[in-house]
Amino acid sequence: MSMMKKNIALAFLLALSSQGQLEAQAGTKTQADAKISARTVAMHRRLLTLDTHLDTPIHFTRPGWDFADRHRLASDPSQVDLPRMKRGALDGGFFVIYTPQGARTPEATAKARDHALVRAVEIHEMAARLHDKVALATRADDAERIAAQGKIIVYQSIENAYPLSGDLGLLDSFYALGVRMIGPVHFRNNDFGDSSTDPNGPEYHGLSPLGRELVARANALGIMLDASHASDDVLDQLLDLSKAPIILSHSGCEGVYDHPRNVDDPRLKRLADKGGVIQINSFGAYLAATGPNPERDAALLKLNQQYGDHHAMTPHDTAQFVAARAAILRRYPGFERSYAQFEAHLIHALRVLGLDHVGIGLDWDGGGGVIGMADVTAIPRITQTLLDAGYSEGDIAKIWGGNVLRVMKAVEAVAATDNKSGG
Ligand SMILES: [Zn+2]
Numbered sequence: 269m270s271m272m273k274k275n276i277a278l279a280f281l282l283a284l285s286s287q288g289q290l291e292a293q294a295g296t297k298t299q300a301d302a303k304i305s306a307r308t309v310a311m312h313r314r315l316l317t318l319d320t321h322l323d324t325p326i327h328f329t330r331p332g333w334d335f336a337d338r339h340r341l342a343s344d345p346s347q348v349d350l351p352r353m354k355r356g357a358l359d360g361g362f363f364v365i366y367t368p369q370g371a372r373t374p375e376a377t378a379k380a381r382d383h384a385l386v387r388a389v390e391i392h393e394m395a396a397r398l399h400d401k402v403a404l405a406t407r408a409d410d411a412e413r414i415a416a417q418g419k420i421i422v423y424q425s426i427e428n429a430y431p432l433s434g435d436l437g438l439l440d441s442f443y444a445l446g447v448r449m450i451g452p453v454h455f456r457n458n459d460f461g462d463s464s465t466d467p468n469g470p471e472y473h474g475l476s477p478l479g480r481e482l483v484a485r486a487n488a489l490g491i492m493l494d495a496s497h498a499s500d501d502v503l504d505q506l507l508d509l510s511k512a513p514i515i516l517s518h519s520g521c522e523g524v525y526d527h528p529r530n531v532d533d534p535r536l537k538r539l540a541d542k543g544g545v546i547q548i549n550s551f552g553a554y555l556a557a558t559g560p561n562p563e564r565d566a567a568l569l570k571l572n573q574q575y576g577d578h579h580a581m582t583p584h585d586t587a588q589f590v591a592a593r594a595a596i597l598r599r600y601p602g603f604e605r606s607y608a609q610f611e612a613h614l615i616h617a618l619r620v621l622g623l624d625h626v627g628i629g630l631d632w633d634g635g636g637g638v639i640g641m642a643d644v645t646a647i648p649r650i651t652q653t654l655l656d657a658g659y660s661e662g663d664i665a666k667i668w669g670g671n672v673l674r675v676m677k678a679v680e681a682v683a684a685t686d687n688k689s690g691g
Contacts, residue, residue: 304652311661312357312651316415318669319361319644320449320547320627321425321496321518323634324348326366328390332583335394336401342594343587347632347643350401353420356645359669360411360421362449362517363391365442366634367428369456369463377434384431388424388445395422406446408676411669425449425494425517429482433459436481443489448676449517450486451494452479452502462499464528474501475509483509490683492676495519495539496529496549496629503535512682513543513675518629518636520554520613521546523620529554530613533620540625543678545671547629548614550636552605555613564600571596607640611653623663627671 327333327346338351348358365387370376395404402420405411414421424445429452432438439450452460457471460479475483483506486493493510494517495503506514516539522530529551531539536546575581575589597603617626630636632644641649654664 304648308652308655309357309648311655311664312648315357315651315661315665316411316669317357317359317647318411318421318423318628318672319358319632319647320515320629320672321364321427321549321631321634321636322348322361323364323366323427324632325363325387325391325394326633328387328394329580330586331580336398341590341642343590344583345586345590345633347637350398350420352644356643356647358644358647359415360405360423362423362425362629364634365391365424365426365447366454367426367431369428369430369454369458372433372459374434377430380431381434381438384426384442388442388447391422391424392445404446406448408673408680411673423448425451425492427451427494427497427517428454428458429460430454430458432482433478436478436485439482439485439489439491443491447491448679449492449494449515450482451496451517452482452498454497461502461505463497464499465497466499470499470501472501474499474505480505480509487511487679487682488686490680492679499528500531500535503531503539507538507542507544510542511686512679513545514539515544515672515675516546516629518549518551518631518634519546520549520551521616521620524612524616525554525556527554536617536621536625540621543675545625545627545675546617546621547627547672548610548617550610550630550638550641552603552635552638555605555638556609558602558605561600561603564596564603567596567600568593605638607638607649610638610641614650614653615657618657618667623659623666624671624674627667627669 324346328335333346336350339346339349365384367380367384370380392404395402402422403414405414405421405423411421424447426442426447429450453463455465456463457466459476460482461475462470462472483493487510493506493514495506495514496517496519516531520530522532531546539546571592575585581589628650637643641647651664654667
């Protein structure tokens with residue numbers, strides 16, 4: 269087993285857990301009880317729909333797993349693949365190059381760099397192999413054109429800039445590979461700045477000097493800055509420093525549930541004032557509290573440890589893992605959050621910010637998913653919710669993609685101006 273494969277297996281396992289707290293996966297979530305009219309489905313299919321945080325590349329190198337195949341929640345933890353995107357009418361989104369935060373040493377940073385570069389190559393390999401069904405996109409204008417060809421739109425983003433901490437010049441390399449969004453941090457502080465969830469608290473009280481360089485270089489290149497996972501101070505400083513609007517690619521509202529990963533209303537308003545957008549996620553632990561259940565947590569931990577010994581799960585092991593996990597969650601119910609709890613964040617953001625500053629980033633394959641919306645096939649339910657809340661087709665088109673493309677265009681315009689002025 270190569271180190272790279274090991275890292276990928278580890279990343280996969282990390283996706284199944286979070287902050288030491290074990291996350292809900294799709295095993296027991298059902299697509300229960302959603303009343304979605306034929307009119308809604310037809311409208312949903314007409315819209316250009318983008319999700320700004322798809323962790324699906326985490327599955328690309330799993331043995332026997334293919335993005336072109338349809339997978340089932342009963343036997344596989346993945347939530348997005350090509351057939352299911354077609355079924356749910358998700359036209360595309362940002363495919364994430366995610367790197368777990370590791371040690372901040374030159375050796376570990378070099379490994380992280382290799383991991384991220386390989387992940388970008390894997391996304392390119394997928395797009396090349398399936399070129400009649402998907403297309404890589406780098407500009408806001410690409411989305412409509414690719415959708416009109418009936419292909420899936422594949423933008424690329426980086427979650428956690430840690431792989432770049434040894435050499436910020438790599439940002440230019442990732443730009444050349446097509447990356448158009450970057451979030452400086454993940455669960456822990458790194459050389460770029462503070463995370464919202466580092467158990468040791470803030471280190472820089474915002475961005476580090478390197479983090480400030482990242483902002484300037486991202487602006488100059490035309491890469492969107494993503495404040496999901498960043499501390500409030502980092503978000504404030506991104507809003508101060510960035511010449512272009514910024515994005516929260518997968519976040520929630522502190523006004524609904526007080527969690528460090530969620531953002532308070534005054535900050536959301538500042539984000540909107542600067543032209544930015546919050547993309548609402550469906551990551552259970554950030555949506556609502558659940559009561560403590562030590563037996564369940566112990567059972568999930570034991571299961572993860574048992575399978576964590578595997579370097580890369582075979583389809584057979586994966587199916588056993590998913591079934592065992594579902595059995596634990598059935599035995600100790602109340603862990604998985606509901607669609608209504610997701611919806612509360614979406615409606616709150618719309619109420620506070622208006623419809624020009626809210627979108628969708630469900631964190632599929634990164635811990636997202638709720639009871640009633642367990643994989644990408646269920647997303648027409650969001651369109652139904654928005655229709656029921658009184659939004660028009662034009663409004664809903666903004667929420668499903670228009671807003672993020674507007675932010676992308678603004679980012680492109682800032683880069684063009686930067687380059688013209690010889691910056
Ligand atoms: Zn994330």
